[in-house]
Every structure is written in structure tokens, then in C-alpha cells.
Amino acid sequence: MQRHVGDDDLAPAALRTAAPASPPAPEDLPESAYAISTRGLVKSYPGPEGTTTHAVDGLDLDVERGETFAFLGPNGAGKSTTIAMLCALARPTAGRATVAGVDVLAQPRAVRRRVGMLFQHSAVDPDLTAEQNLHIHARLYGLSRRDARRRTAEVLETADLTDRRRSPVRTLSGGMRRRLEIARQLLHAPGVLFLDEPTTGLDPHARAQVWQHLRTLRERHGSTLFVTTHYLEEAENCDRLAIIDRGRLVAQGAPEALKAAIGDDLVVLRTGDDTAARQVVRRLLPPDRAVTVDAGGVSLRVPGGSAWIPRLCAALEASGIAVNAASATPPTLDDVFFHHTGRSLGAAQPGRPAAPPAPCTAPATTKSGGGR
Known part of the structure; x- marks a missing residue:
């Protein structure tokens, strides 16, 4: 994923400083009609010979609370760049965006406290156990030792990994590792969970298991899920989707409605x-x-x-x-x-x-x- 590193970007030390002492309660989150809203969002980079490349070009998007929303497009369309801006990991060139009721430009650290982010590539330590990986991440988010143990046990149960909590990550299957990484993003109870190509590299059976886990997650916790994918069948699992191509939004709506329009x-x-x-x-x-x-x-x-x-x-x-x-x-x-x-x-x-x-x-x- 392309990433612009700015003055307010995340580093491990900054993560500890910016983290809340405990997961934010739902009533602490700002009220907003949408979990995610953008207007005219742009991310540009210098191109060859003084030109400008628009990775994201004028994105207008609204995602309802509790919705499973797919961002569909080919590799290089601007999906990961959009997520980076919405998670306050990259600063927009122009436009505005709010996530969980917080302005991305005005309060980037507050945005990070309220979102979870599953990257395309694994970010867990294969030599540590599933439980150790989660506990360390919870402590980095500022949870006390007691809260970290409690939350680790809770998300392991949510991910159906309690019986493998003491297994080194390297011994887990691909689908289990992905569920563990999703669980890690739930430790601080985010209002919005971003999943960037969540099933990349998994076989069809493991992909189906991950999607079943995501459906259960939303039913139990009412989470807003924002999923980027280039798998057409995965977009079918979502309430609504937006199609992005060459940085521009070309269509959005419920999958059946978009197909019916054809x-x-x-x-x-x-x-x-x-x-x-x-x-x-x-x-x-x-x-x-x-x-x-x-x-x-x-x-x-x-x-x-x-x-x-x-x-x-x-x-x-x-x-x-x-x-x-x-x-x-x-x-x-x-x-x-x-x-x-x-x-x-x-x-x-x-x-x-x-x-x-x-x-x-x-x-x-x-x-x-x-x-x-």
C-alpha cells in the first residue's frame, strides 16, 4: 500500500502516546449520520517531468453505521490509498473526510483511536503465540495489564481461537492467522474496521471462513466494515459497494441494484x-x-x-x-x-x-x- 509519511504519522512510540487508556465506549463516540463520509477527497503525487498523478481523484462517499461496505476495483485503482487517508495514515491533498464522526485532517490521532486497520500483509509475529501477539498489541494501545488480558481473552473467543491461544502463530493455518489479525484490530473496540484485501493469498475454503467470521462479527457487535477487494464474489457479501477505477468513483449502490441497472x-x-x-x-x-x-x-x-x-x-x-x-x-x-x-x-x-x-x-x- 502506498503510504505518505507526514509529521503526524504513526510510529510505534507515537502509537503508545496517542492510544486511549481503555477502549472507547460506544456512547463516547461522536454522533454522526455516517460512519464514513468524504467530499472531494484527493490524493496526488508528483509525476514525471513536472506532472501530477492523482491516486484518488475527487471521491464522494457515504457509509452507513453498521454497514458492510465494499470498495471494489483492480490493483492500482486507489483503494489502499483511500484507506490510508481514512485511517489518518496519509494526508489528503484536497477535500475532507470524517470517520466515526471525527475529522481526518483536524483530529488524525482521534481517528486512529476509533478505527481498526487490517493490512494486506501479515503483521503478527510468527514466533509468538496468538495470545502473546494480542496482549502486546493491547498494551501498545495503552490498555492496563488487567484490561489487556481481559480483552485478549474476549477477542480470542470472538475469533474462535481460544483453544489455540498458546499456539505459535507459525503453526496456525492461513485462515486462522487472518482471524487472529482481525481479532487484534478489535482489542480497542473500534467504531469502524477497515480491511484491505482481507483474503489475499487464502484458498477458497479459508476465504469463506474469514467471511463467515466477518458476518458474525457484525451481527454480534454492530461493527461498520469497510472492505477493499478485487474479488467479485466477495463484493456480493456486502450491503453496498462502490466501484473505483483510476482513482475515480464510477458507481455505487447495492450489488443487486447495480446489476439490475444493467x-x-x-x-x-x-x-x-x-x-x-x-x-x-x-x-x-x-x-x-x-x-x-x-x-x-x-x-x-x-x-x-x-x-x-x-x-x-x-x-x-x-x-x-x-x-x-x-x-x-x-x-x-x-x-x-x-x-x-x-x-x-x-x-x-x-x-x-x-x-x-x-x-x-x-x-x-x-x-x-x-x-x-
Whole structure:
């Protein structure tokens, strides 16, 4: 994560000075309509030959209290830089932001006391036990020995790691280590928890475990979770998301609402003669509907794609064109990203399904739904 080090930046000694004597109680936190709010937030760096590079360019964002919010975008889009500013680890070039009701520019240390930050890369000592790692971190935050022991026991239970509390971190699985790092950020009872690519490097099973843990965390404590990710399926777990590309916000809303705004299903046909099939399909559609041909077959976007497939198959077979397979796929978050940026975020290429289409031999074998 790119990080601008300023006069008020965190160092280990400064962390001890800035930390509260005990976790702030919920009633001590300022009242605010939003857990996070930004207006015109900018972070710029000097570029080559006197130019300026905008890592974040005019970000307007509101995150509700108790919400799980995803910041979705490719590597280098500005996600980590935004988190650095919201955690008061980097000073904005322009604009303003409040986190947990505190102004990031005016009260950076107060912001740090009220947030937790899970970085992309591990920051626990592999030679210490899980319990020792947590206890040291609690003491750095200014908790007394008694409070540090109490909070360590509480967050170990929250992370379902009590039975491994005396295990060296190096002996824990990747998913356990990630849960331990999340637990470490809960020691001072933050109002907002930032998680920068929380499942990077984990296998699918461990990723699912981490997300189950995050859901439990929010249900038990009402935490506001701000998650950066480039995994489309992880963004689906969130209440709302914002898509950032090249430092600019291009869309935000609930995942289902963003997909519904795209509207049309992707229909892909594989035939014995795709070029001739395109001409037949073209005659069945309104003039404004594009029909393309590539290595994957004949592609088009229409509302109610599953209902179109029998009609398309019948027309092609009546024209003497064999239909080998057909599929209809509802819009995905990758479609949303492609719609707003002209580029694909997921592993699949734009306009192509992830799985091969089903044979178009009967309605029961026609594929409808699924992801790309």
C-alpha cells in the first residue's frame, strides 16, 4: 500500500502516546449520520517531468453505521490509498473526510483511536503465540495489564481461537492467522474496521471462513466494515459497494441494484456456422441490439434471455444451422464494472461466460443463470 509519511504519522512510540487508556465506549463516540463520509477527497503525487498523478481523484462517499461496505476495483485503482487517508495514515491533498464522526485532517490521532486497520500483509509475529501477539498489541494501545488480558481473552473467543491461544502463530493455518489479525484490530473496540484485501493469498475454503467470521462479527457487535477487494464474489457479501477505477468513483449502490441497472442477460450461442447464425439472429432483434461473433460463439444482450433461447434455436434450425449449445447469464458485477469502465475486472473476458454453454437440445438442458 502506498503510504505518505507526514509529521503526524504513526510510529510505534507515537502509537503508545496517542492510544486511549481503555477502549472507547460506544456512547463516547461522536454522533454522526455516517460512519464514513468524504467530499472531494484527493490524493496526488508528483509525476514525471513536472506532472501530477492523482491516486484518488475527487471521491464522494457515504457509509452507513453498521454497514458492510465494499470498495471494489483492480490493483492500482486507489483503494489502499483511500484507506490510508481514512485511517489518518496519509494526508489528503484536497477535500475532507470524517470517520466515526471525527475529522481526518483536524483530529488524525482521534481517528486512529476509533478505527481498526487490517493490512494486506501479515503483521503478527510468527514466533509468538496468538495470545502473546494480542496482549502486546493491547498494551501498545495503552490498555492496563488487567484490561489487556481481559480483552485478549474476549477477542480470542470472538475469533474462535481460544483453544489455540498458546499456539505459535507459525503453526496456525492461513485462515486462522487472518482471524487472529482481525481479532487484534478489535482489542480497542473500534467504531469502524477497515480491511484491505482481507483474503489475499487464502484458498477458497479459508476465504469463506474469514467471511463467515466477518458476518458474525457484525451481527454480534454492530461493527461498520469497510472492505477493499478485487474479488467479485466477495463484493456480493456486502450491503453496498462502490466501484473505483483510476482513482475515480464510477458507481455505487447495492450489488443487486447495480446489476439490475444493467438490465439485460447475456445470451451466447454456439452453432455450426456462427457467421450465418449472426445474420439470422440479427433479423429477430430490434435494430439497436448488437450481435457479435468471436471464438466463444454468437453473443447478444436481451432482457429475459432464457425466454429468448427456444425462439433463437427454432429460427436457426429452420434456417438449416445446427445449434450446438446455448446459455443465458444474468448481469454480474463484472458486467457492471465493464459497463462503467469499458474493461473487465474478473477473470472472464467481457461478453464471455465462465462455463461452457449447455447443449441446446431441450428446455431442460438450456442453461439459465450462474456467473461468468
